Amino acid sequence: MDIGQILHDLLFDYTLRTVALGSATLGLVSGVLGAFAVLRKQSLLGDAISHAALPGVALVFLLTGSKEAVVLVLGAVAAGWVGTLFVTLVTRQTRVKQDAALGIVLSVFFGFGILLLTFIQRLPTASKAGLDKFLFGQAATLVQRDVVTMATLGGIAVLLVVLFWKEFKLLSFDPDFAASLGYPVRALDILLTSLTVIAIVVGLQTVGVVLMSAMLVAPAAAARQWTDRLDVMTILSGAFGALVGLLGAVTSSQVARLPTGPTIVLYMSGIVFISLLLAPRRGLVAQARQRRHQKVQFAVEALLVHLLHHEGCAEEPAESTLDHMGAHMHWRDAFARRVARAAVVNGMVTRANCCFKLTPYGREVARRAMVR
């Protein structure tokens, strides 16, 4: 497969264009709303909502017999919303904690949804097939009208996030303070959660209820690694989502029998993995490097203080060799050499005949280290 052909297909092949647009849209919308869900510690709520949406889809089908995306999506939104409401009610009215309430809602709603799906499978009607795509997602079944529905709903959700940006930011950071300012915190909370429900529902047909919460949490978790600003994080999170949506759609179109939803999620996991590992400052590699740097820095200070202590004494020559220092401080040879190199490079000591001598600067650093 060559890039030119893929680009051509993206623009002119109806199926690929539709699937790619739909996947990118779902990635963008869930990435943007996911940033807030993650910061508000509601990652699990996304999982509960997406599982809770399943019985909604099935019920609406049973009631109307329609498989129109708009109709099914409305059912999913309603059920996801009721699920959220249950979580809130159970948490507020009983002594059950939120994590348990989420677990209960997730499994009860999902179980009910599976039950309804099984029931629908056994119906004699001809139009029964295809609802199980909501379970694991089936991007190939997307048609242009589905994408228009997704883009409209998702567009509204993203637009509202832009409009209520500072209110949502304050709500996420410090709801008590927001309430003291007179913001209708409960209403804002309901609005933001409803937008999260929409973001999830937008992706259900493509990714499915089981994997959808990954699309909410993963882009945001990856984006958080790279920045300390909410606006950058949100944009980055949306961009990650859209990118993996696109990549997943293209890849599964090129490889036979590769399902789009799981491919998207796998790409996303790759980005999360890279972000956790390599991000500057927050990444694991950067943190390990910083810890090592601090260790060397501390050892250099110990070396300087030691030299200062013995400066001008009779035993100075014996005390100021690297071998002696290493034995004294229980440093391994390689580490001792690194400490010595760091001290010399930074102009804190000079080295002659295996003996260290403090420079004026090194003396200064040693004195400061002792005060601290």
Add this chain to the structure above:
Amino acid sequence: MSRNAVSITDLTVAYREKPVLWDVDLEVPEGVLMAIVGPNGAGKSTLIKTILGLVEPAAGRVYIYDAPYAQQRQLVGYVPQRGTVDWDFPTSALDVVMMGLYRQVGWIRRPGRSERKAAMDSLDKVGMADFADRQISQLSGGQQQRVFLARALVQDAQIYFMDEPFAGVDATTERAIVDLLRELRAAGKTVVVVHHDLQTVQEYFDWLMLLNVRRIASGPVGAVFTDENLRRAYGGRIAFLSQVA
């Protein structure tokens, strides 16, 4: 006799039937620097949250300058407990301070240059101007507390409620907060502080409320900070208290 900045009558608050505050009356005269002191679980934070309308009382009334809080919001500044927010939130010190101005900015609109300047001035007042662009997780506990104070200052309120501003801060910050409290009093503001350190009550404050679910006593520090009152507020744990008083 000056006006009352805050007046509370018959206030009762309960969480799941257990009373947290019971039949509390309180009058805070304008211009005082008041501490609310009491043992853990005495309802100190709850009292402040109820005054601010964050907790719904089971009974009783709260008035700020003779009107309900909802009408007097712009007169009130609030410093929540530092531990109630996630300091790893991706935002800068300056951003947090500007949150104090969101209501003035209004719905949907973004804070602009004048808000940035007001927030910078406020950060400067607490000695944090150099940290304006710092991500808030990179600040020490004391610095974070000062950012919260700056956010309340920028509200330019008449009455300030502060929930444990001295909890877990370094000596520099403690000094800075005390100076700030005195400045506020000198400017005619009323300040109500939830406090936990009996050693410093007499030095820092001129007005005091002792609370343990019920109001034990309130009034000028000299009159309220007595052995007898402390014994009633803290129950049996008075061995070291009598040395303090």
